Amino acid sequence: LLLGVLGAPALGDPGPLEDVVIDRYYIPKICLREAQMGDFIRYHYNGTFKDGKKFDSSYDRGATVAGVVGVGRLITGMDRGLQGMCVNERRHLIVPPHLGYGSIGVAGLIPPDATLYFDVVMLDIWNKNDKLQITTLSKPERCNRTVENSDFVRYHYNGTLLDGTPFDSSYSKGSTYDTYVGTGWLIKGMDQGLLGMCAGEKRSIIIPPFLAYGEKGYGTVIPPQASLVFSVLLVDFHNPKDGVFLEHLEVPESCKRRAVTGDFVRYHYNGTLMDGTLFDSSYSRNQTYNTYIGKGYIIPGMDQGLQGVCMGEHRRVIIPPHLAYGENGAGDKIPGSAVLVFDVHVIDFHNPEDPVEIETVFRPEGCNVTTRNQDFVRYHYNCSLLDGTRLFSSHDYEKPQEVTLGANKVIEGLNSGLLDMCAGERRVLIVPPHLGHGESGARGVPGSAVLRFEVELISMEEGVPEGYLFIWHGEPPASLYEQMDLNKDGEIPADEFSTFIKTQVAEGKGRLMPSSNPETVIADMFRNQDRNQDGKITPDELKLKSDEDQEKIHEEL
Helix, strand or coil, X not given: CHHHHXXXXXXXXXXXXXXXXEEEEECCCCCCCECCCCCEEEEEEEEECCCCCEEXXXXXXXXXXXXXXXXXXXXXXXXXXXXXXXXXXXXEEEECHHHCCCCCCECCCECCCCCEEEEEEEEEEECCCCCCEEEEEECCCCCCCCCCCCCEEEEEEXXXXXXXXEEEEHHHHCCCEEEECCCCCCCHHHHHHCCCCCCCCEEEEEECHHHCCCCCCEXXXXXCCCCEEEEEEEEEEECCCCCCEEEEEECCCCCCCCCCCCCEEEEXXXXXXXXXXXXXXXXXXXXXXXXXXXXXXXXXXHHHHCCCCCCCCEEEEEECHHHCCHHHCECCCECCCCCEEEEEEEEEEECCCCCCEEEEEECCCCCCCCCCCCCEEEEEEEEEECCCCEEEEHHHCCCCEEEECCCCCCCHHHHHHCCCCCCCCEEEEEECHHHCCCCXXXXXXXXXXXXXXXEEEEEEECCCCCCCCEEECCCCCCCHHHHHCCCCCCCEEHHHHHHHHHHHXXXXXXXXXXXXXXXXXXXXXXXXXXXXXXXXXXXXXXXXEECCCCCCCCEEC
């Protein structure tokens, strides 16, 4: 069109132009809006004569031209030539004299009856009736809460002019922009544009100048009367009045007890920011986090968030920064003013004052004889953590477990749980760590773990008082040494001693300390009496020991 208008000498002069000639030599693929009469526009241009001589240029002045189109504030040809332009569109305009500066011209700059040639690029279009333009680019499936006035927000953004020229970006600074919404800390358009956003949401916000930096612009990067385009990702937000927010993801059907202040809790967790960025995990260390709750050992939000949990519960704890690490954050993984999200799985908890919990699953009828300390018992057991993790089982061996109760051969909690049982009785025992393996744990048992035992008492043998290896059922023989000296040679070797004791047990006159190996018990008895360890007992060495509990009917060799 331009070449046609300019023509060539051979074709002759087509004559004077009646109207402005427009050559739209670049039209963007996307044109959301065209300049209309009354719109405020911002553009760059070069102005030349027909011979190419420049008479004016906004580029040379280093500033765009801003004004209202179609209301007579521009020369008529420019007013007409700019209408219908899109942002980033480029046009060649040929303005005849009667639509430019006419027969008068501009003294010293534009001669009379000059045809003007303009090369124009449109940079911005807005209207005083414009509103904020918000486009949601992506939004999380779950959105329990949206931004309101007075909330504190953390977001990333890219800021451009309407023609795509970048002027600022939080990404280039390597940190989010953090501020309050609706309190005047932001330009009005951003204050409005952030309202209603979800954490993790992405928006495009187009802000007209009167809701941005207006006539003054901002420094050298934002011109006067510039529309701004922000691409925003909301990382997280909170309100200073927020408390801890809980989501009960999975609660066991049976919850006999809930954690309270002073309880010691073992739990696994994944800790993330609101945008899903993982900052810590107990699973990665393959070890639970163990602590008291309600005593200030952990951040206040977690202290509150673990109150009332059940064993085995899965819970999400969302903690505002004033109940977490505050404005300073923690290390290089938790930014200042960050909302934290903990997905918690409670393995177990206990209180240092807890006793052993005993649940009787089955008790035989006619149960008259029950276990006591010093009794010798045989039992089967399955041992696990409260989350069901199997630790040990007597069923893995050929025969039941054997132990003398009260002899410090098993953990205190299991010993207590085996007392007052009948043969054939089955129980479930919950043993707190201070009655189990304590803070250090044991091979295969984590530190501070609550243990669950399923026990079945197979058999029991009545024991003897603590410190005794043999007791008489009645009074001992008056001439004990003479009866024990079977061959009457004045000394008692080990074989005579063993034969005598076995005879007393067989005749029901006394009983040995229960054991899986009676020979060992008798050998221990002989060593106790053979005081000079010469392999025989003399009359001077054989002595009776009075029971320390003053039970006169019990005497031991």
